[in-house]
Amino acid sequence: MPSFTYPEKNELERFVAARYRTGWVWQVIFLSALIIAIFSLSALLLNIVDGAFGYVAYEFKKDPLTISEKPLDQLNQQELIALLQANLSRGAYNKLNNEKPMESRSQGELYNLVIERIIQVKTLQTYPLFRSLFEKAAIEAEVSERYPGARLEFRSWLSPTFLTTPQSSKAEFAGVRTAVLGSLWLVGIAIAFALPVGVGAAVYLQEYANKKSFISRVIQTNINNLAGVPSIVYGMLGLAIFVRAWEPFTSGAMFGITDTNGRTILSAGLTMGILVLPLVIINAQEAIKAVPDSLRQAAYGVGATRWQTVWHHVLPNALPGILTGSILAMSRAIGETAPLIVVGASTFITIDPQSPFTKFTALPIQIYQWTSRAQSEFQAIAAAAILVLLGLLLTLNATAILLRNRFQRRW
Amino acid sequence: MQPANNTQYAIETRNLSIFYGEFEAVTNVNLQIEKQKITAIIGPSGCGKSTLLRAFNRMNDFVPTSHVRGEILLQGTNLYGKEIDPVEVRRRIGMVFQKPNPFPKSIYENIAWGARINGYKGNMDELVEQSLRAAALWDEVKDKLKQSAYALSGGQQQRLCIARTIAIQPEIILMDEPASALDPIATLKIEELMQELKRNYTIIIVTHNMQQAARVSDYTAMMMLHGDTRSGTVIEYDRTDVIFTRPKDKRTEDYVTGRFG
Numbered sequence: 001m002p003s004f005t006y007p008e009k010n011e012l013e014r015f016v017a018a019r020y021r022t023g024w025v026w027q028v029i030f031l032s033a034l035i036i037a038i039f040s041l042s043a044l045l046l047n048i049v050d051g052a053f054g055y056v057a058y059e060f061k062k063d064p065l066t067i068s069e070k071p072l073d074q075l076n077q078q079e080l081i082a083l084l085q086a087n088l089s090r091g092a093y094n095k096l097n098n099e100k101p102m103e104s105r106s107q108g109e110l111y112n113l114v115i116e117r118i119i120q121v122k123t124l125q126t127y128p129l130f131r132s133l134f135e136k137a138a139i140e141a142e143v144s145e146r147y148p149g150a151r152l153e154f155r156s157w158l159s160p161t162f163l164t165t166p167q168s169s170k171a172e173f174a175g176v177r178t179a180v181l182g183s184l185w186l187v188g189i190a191i192a193f194a195l196p197v198g199v200g201a202a203v204y205l206q207e208y209a210n211k212k213s214f215i216s217r218v219i220q221t222n223i224n225n226l227a228g229v230p231s232i233v234y235g236m237l238g239l240a241i242f243v244r245a246w247e248p249f250t251s252g253a254m255f256g257i258t259d260t261n262g263r264t265i266l267s268a269g270l271t272m273g274i275l276v277l278p279l280v281i282i283n284a285q286e287a288i289k290a291v292p293d294s295l296r297q298a299a300y301g302v303g304a305t306r307w308q309t310v311w312h313h314v315l316p317n318a319l320p321g322i323l324t325g326s327i328l329a330m331s332r333a334i335g336e337t338a339p340l341i342v343v344g345a346s347t348f349i350t351i352d353p354q355s356p357f358t359k360f361t362a363l364p365i366q367i368y369q370w371t372s373r374a375q376s377e378f379q380a381i382a383a384a385a386i387l388v389l390l391g392l393l394l395t396l397n398a399t400a401i402l403l404r405n406r407f408q409r410r411w
Numbered sequence: 412m413q414p415a416n417n418t419q420y421a422i423e424t425r426n427l428s429i430f431y432g433e434f435e436a437v438t439n440v441n442l443q444i445e446k447q448k449i450t451a452i453i454g455p456s457g458c459g460k461s462t463l464l465r466a467f468n469r470m471n472d473f474v475p476t477s478h479v480r481g482e483i484l485l486q487g488t489n490l491y492g493k494e495i496d497p498v499e500v501r502r503r504i505g506m507v508f509q510k511p512n513p514f515p516k517s518i519y520e521n522i523a524w525g526a527r528i529n530g531y532k533g534n535m536d537e538l539v540e541q542s543l544r545a546a547a548l549w550d551e552v553k554d555k556l557k558q559s560a561y562a563l564s565g566g567q568q569q570r571l572c573i574a575r576t577i578a579i580q581p582e583i584i585l586m587d588e589p590a591s592a593l594d595p596i597a598t599l600k601i602e603e604l605m606q607e608l609k610r611n612y613t614i615i616i617v618t619h620n621m622q623q624a625a626r627v628s629d630y631t632a633m634m635m636l637h638g639d640t641r642s643g644t645v646i647e648y649d650r651t652d653v654i655f656t657r658p659k660d661k662r663t664e665d666y667v668t669g670r671f672g
Contacts, residue, residue: 210475294512298572300470302525302579303502312524317515 048390051383054132056155057143058172061120062087072114077103080110087118112173121172123377124150157384166350167366171377176385178349179366180392182265183334185353186362187396189269190276190333195326197273198280199315202322205281206288207310227278235342238271243343252357263344266356271339276329283325287318316407323404327397334393337364363389421446421583421613422467422504426481428642429462431474435642436462439481442632442648444583449605449614451624451651454634455666459643460617463634464585467615468504469497485582502529505576506585510592511568513560513575518543518552521560521571522578529579538578546574547604566597570604577608584608586616590623602627621667625655633663 007015064072067087068079075083081102085093096102096113105113115121124147127139132154143152165175209216247262248254250270291314299309315322345365353360363385370382420443429437437459444450452460462471469490471477483490490500514521522539531538539556543549548570552563560571569589576584586605590598605614605627618624624631631654633647647660658664 212475292512294508294510295514296473297470297506297508298512298514298575300473300501301468301506301508302575303498303529304525305498305528308528312528313514 048383048386050128050130051380052158052387053129053156055127055139055152056123057125057147057150057152058121058123059147059150061122062118064119067118073111077107077110080107080114083114083118084110116173123172126376126380157380158387162384163388167348171375171381174381176363176366176388178352179361179363179385180388181353182360182362183392185265185356185360186269186272187330187333189266189356190272191326191330193270193273194277194280194329198277199284199322202281202284202288203310206285207306207314223278223281227282231275231336232338232342234271234275235339237274238267238339238343242267242270257357260357260359263359264357265353265360268340268343268345268360269356271343272333272336275336275339276333279329279332280325283328284318284322287321287325288314290321291317320404320408323400323407327400330396330400331393334396335364337368340365363392420444422483422485424481424483427466427483428480429459429466429471430478432476435640438637438640438642438644440645442645444613444615445630446613447609448629449609449616449627450630450632451628452615452617452632452634453621453624454643458634458636460634461587464587464615464617467583467585468501468506470506472497502579503581504583504585505579505581507569507572507576507587507589509588511565511572513568513571516560517557518560518571519556522575525575525579542574542578545577545608546570547600547607548574564597566593566600569593569597569601573604581612583613583615586614588617588619591619625651633660633666635662
């Protein structure tokens with residue numbers, strides 16, 4: 001064999017160095033890709049956090065000191081009622097009293113009423129978090145110049161109150177309670193539909209159907225493609241089928257509920273369920289595929305039927321993977337906006353969803369609606385609502401992961 | 412279980428050919444497997460040994476395109492008859508696989524599961540103990556029955572798989588290279604165990620290891636690719652000492668003496 005086939009010794013050193021150099025270049029490229037990804041995600045998060053906290057310049061229509069000697073939040077129920085009676089017009093007071101008698105309202109509710117109806121906070125300007133932190137003096141100067149008499153306060157738009165109060169037309173009093181509950185209902189219905197149907201379909205495709213047959217190949221290709229169909233198309237489907245064609249069922253008319261039309265949580269939840277179904281099927285199929293064949297053979301070898309093999313061995317071993325798939329499905333369902341708009345989510349609604357047959361709103365809808373408002377305080381609560389959405393997503397995912405780890409008994 | 416009619420052989424094949432789609436993997440096999448003996452199937456790689464073995468308990472059914480021509484008779488009944496349920500066949504003809512494949516469950520459950528799904532009604536603890544004793548594993552695991560089967564060594568796992576098979580009380584045990592993934596000591600234990608087991612069971616073993624076939628088996632079937640179709644068939648079947656000392660076929664002699672394959 002001729003010796004010049006490979007580089008000579010001195011040449012070899014250079015050759016090896018060149019190989020290391022190429023490797024190093026690629027390593028740097030991969031690292032920068034990672035850095036770009038981390039940078040974009042951080043920028044996204046910081047941008048949201050920036051909007052959700054910060055200084056607020058506001059003024060009172062009526063100064064609390066002029067109507068009460070004690071600070072308002074220290075007044076008891078009777079004093080607050082007296083305050084309302086004294087400062088509201090007779091008609092306005094009676095209207096409120098008719099909605100819900102004053103005596104039956106809690107101190108917190110009355111306090112909110114006083115703030116909302118008498119004090120009437122008016123937000124003049126909001127400032128983002130980072131400006132608030134680093135340019136406090138400039139903000140103070142700007143406020144005293146442009147809004148004489150205004151108060152400046154650091155405010156976290158994301159607060160326990162924000163989570164527990166329903167929607168309001170005034171950003172200062174608006175909350176996401178209705179939207180969060182709506183989103184939870186939606187995801188619940190979507191998963192309750194998609195998980196059993198999706199896992200069932202996956203089990204059939206993997207364990208029963210002849211994978212080489214023309215029909216199952218067509219079905220498989222279609223499922224893969226359906227996972228990529230734009231969500232608005234599913235919205236159209238939901239509108240045509242669940243909202244219109246199945247109206248007696250989805251509006252609850254079948255069950256004696258008469259005050260709604262088909263635009264209910266149930267319609268939206270089922271639409272979301274169909275939307276995530278291909279995702280659930282594909283993930284469940286992958287999980288089932290990952291169960292080693294030796295395990296199936298072991299079960300068949302001791303005389304198990306196909307069903308016994310699937311139920312006792314394949315499904316338990318695929319369960320962690322199936323749950324991972326449902327986590328992805330949940331994440332998708334909770335963030336989808338387009339199909340909800342088509343199916344007809346209400347943008348302004350203050351009553352908690354009580355059953356699947358109620359009108360609803362969801363977090364993405366709420367965020368969309370708030371971001372489209374011009375006032376800066378609505379931008380701030382939109383940012384806060386986005387944080388709630390992210391938090392909700394993380395909570396749901398963490399729950400699913402905990403569940404998965406519980407089921408995943410390692411042998 | 413009493414045999415339906417008192418046939419001489421544990422199981423026999425008549426003109427058995429096995430196909431994967433159009434491809435004829437095994438051609439025209441006629442074997443009479445003796446009761447309570449160990450029969451080894453030897454031959455070079457890819458000659459259809461495992462295919463033939465899997466035909467005995469219809470494990471080939473899981474390959475969608477596979478089908479057979481000819482008959483396999485168990486107590487005079489054709490296992491490929493229309494009225495035969497493959498699940499029933501697999502209960503009567505147990506199988507031990509090449510790689511130990513215990514269930515991802517406890518040692519106890521590994522044995523109890525097969526018994527339970529087959530409707531065993533007796534005392535489960537007793538069955539587990541007897542099966543483990545029969546597989547020469549009881550002394551090693553009696554204190555850790557609730558522990559994972561995966562914590563056992565490879566050889567112990569394989570003996571657990573044998574115990575699992577014994578627990579459903581089959582008539583025949585098929586072994587597909589049961590020791591190929593094990594070290595020599597674990598292999599020896601399996602071989603000793605097979606000698607114990609043949610008092611009660613008929614054993615058919617596929618092996619690549621010629622010494623193993625010579626050591627453990629009473630009968631040996633030599634398989635080889637054959638003819639224009641290059642499909643596997645049994646070229647010689649006789650008592651093991653005959654196959655290894657005075658084979659009639661030149662190809663068998665070349666193979667067992669190591670001049671080929």
